[in-house]
Amino acid sequence: MTVSEQVEQGRRVEPRPATKPPGSAKSGFGATLRVDRWIIKPGLIAFGLIAFIIYATVSAVFAIPGAFLGIDYAAEGYHSPFFGIAIGETVLPAWFSPAILVLWIQVFFRATCYYFRGAYYKAFFMDPPACAVGEPTIHRKYGMENRFPFILMNAHRFALYLAFIPLAVLWWDLVLSVWHDGSLRLGIGVFLIAADAILVSLYVFSCHSFRHLVGGGIDCFSCTANTRRRHGIWQRVSAWNQYHGVWAWASLFSIVLVDLYVRALALDIINSGTPIIGGFL
Ligand code: FES
Numbered sequence: 325m326t327v328s329e330q331v332e333q334g335r336r337v338e339p340r341p342a343t344k345p346p347g348s349a350k351s352g353f354g355a356t357l358r359v360d361r362w363i364i365k366p367g368l369i370a371f372g373l374i375a376f377i378i379y380a381t382v383s384a385v386f387a388i389p390g391a392f393l394g395i396d397y398a399a400e401g402y403h404s405p406f407f408g409i410a411i412g413e414t415v416l417p418a419w420f421s422p423a424i425l426v427l428w429i430q431v432f433f434r435a436t437c438y439y440f441r442g443a444y445y446k447a448f449f450m451d452p453p454a455c456a457v458g459e460p461t462i463h464r465k466y467g468m469e470n471r472f473p474f475i476l477m478n479a480h481r482f483a484l485y486l487a488f489i490p491l492a493v494l495w496w497d498l499v500l501s502v503w504h505d506g507s508l509r510l511g512i513g514v515f516l517i518a519a520d521a522i523l524v525s526l527y528v529f530s531c532h533s534f535r536h537l538v539g540g541g542i543d544c545f546s547c548t549a550n551t552r553r554r555h556g557i558w559q560r561v562s563a564w565n566q567y568h569g570v571w572a573w574a575s576l577f578s579i580v581l582v583d584l585y586v587r588a589l590a591l592d593i594i595n596s597g598t599p600i601i602g603g604f605l
Pocket of ligand 1: 480
């Protein structure tokens with residue numbers, strides 16, 4: 325029996341093409357019938373991602389007490405979210421940033437995210453530059469996510485399982501921020517870390533792989549109490565999932581905001597003598 329006969333009878337899945345087939349957009353890099361300024365969106369995404377990558381690298385790797393910039397990542401009982409609760413800081417050499425211990429999980433998770441893939445494939449690889457816009461013909465040789473290194477994108481669900489670890493650390497960090505020096509406090513830092521924990525949670529729990537985790541692999545949603553319960557969770561996750569890109573960006577901004585706040589405290593740019601906010605640190 326030939327492969328095509330097996331495919332027809334459902335005994336075999338159609339083999340994926342080894343290289344990318346030509347798309348339906350006009351051929352040639354940038355060729356399009358679109359009359360709007362389609363370049364603005366991928367341009368903004370490229371700018372935002374490059375800015376975040378540079379900021380995160382400098383802050384998480386070089387802005388620690390024993391390294392190049394020598395700035396503390398903790399102040400007034402708050403931690404920068406790049407460092408979590410700074411696991412291992414006491415046993416690591418001073419020049420080694422403890423952020424690296426958890427940051428690789430964040431990079432793995434966000435780099436394989438379905439939303440970010442769509443965004444940075446367009447912004448950085450022009451694959452395609454935007455919907456209905458022609459891409460470089462060299463992409464015809466591209467083996468898509470069937471070959472190394474992009475085949476690693478298929479590991480996103482495992483990145484999701486790992487992402488629960490820094491998320492739990494983030495919420496624990498919030499608890500430590502609220503319970504400070506043996507008493508409760510509600511300061512600006514607590515508010516910022518709480519907002520960050522909520523936005524990162526919305527990003528993680530609106531993940532497409534999480535949506536599959538709670539609602540996938542079921543033939544009948546209404547058959548048992550358990551599947552009905554899973555259907556309810558799946559509907560909630562699906563509602564969050566519609567805004568997955570929003571949570572993706574909002575959580576990046578909130579991470580930077582908390583980091584900036586902690587660094588400002590560490591550098592004494594903000595302190596208890598600062599007008600208006602000094603009493604609510
Ligand atoms: Fe974006 Fe999973 S699809 S985090």
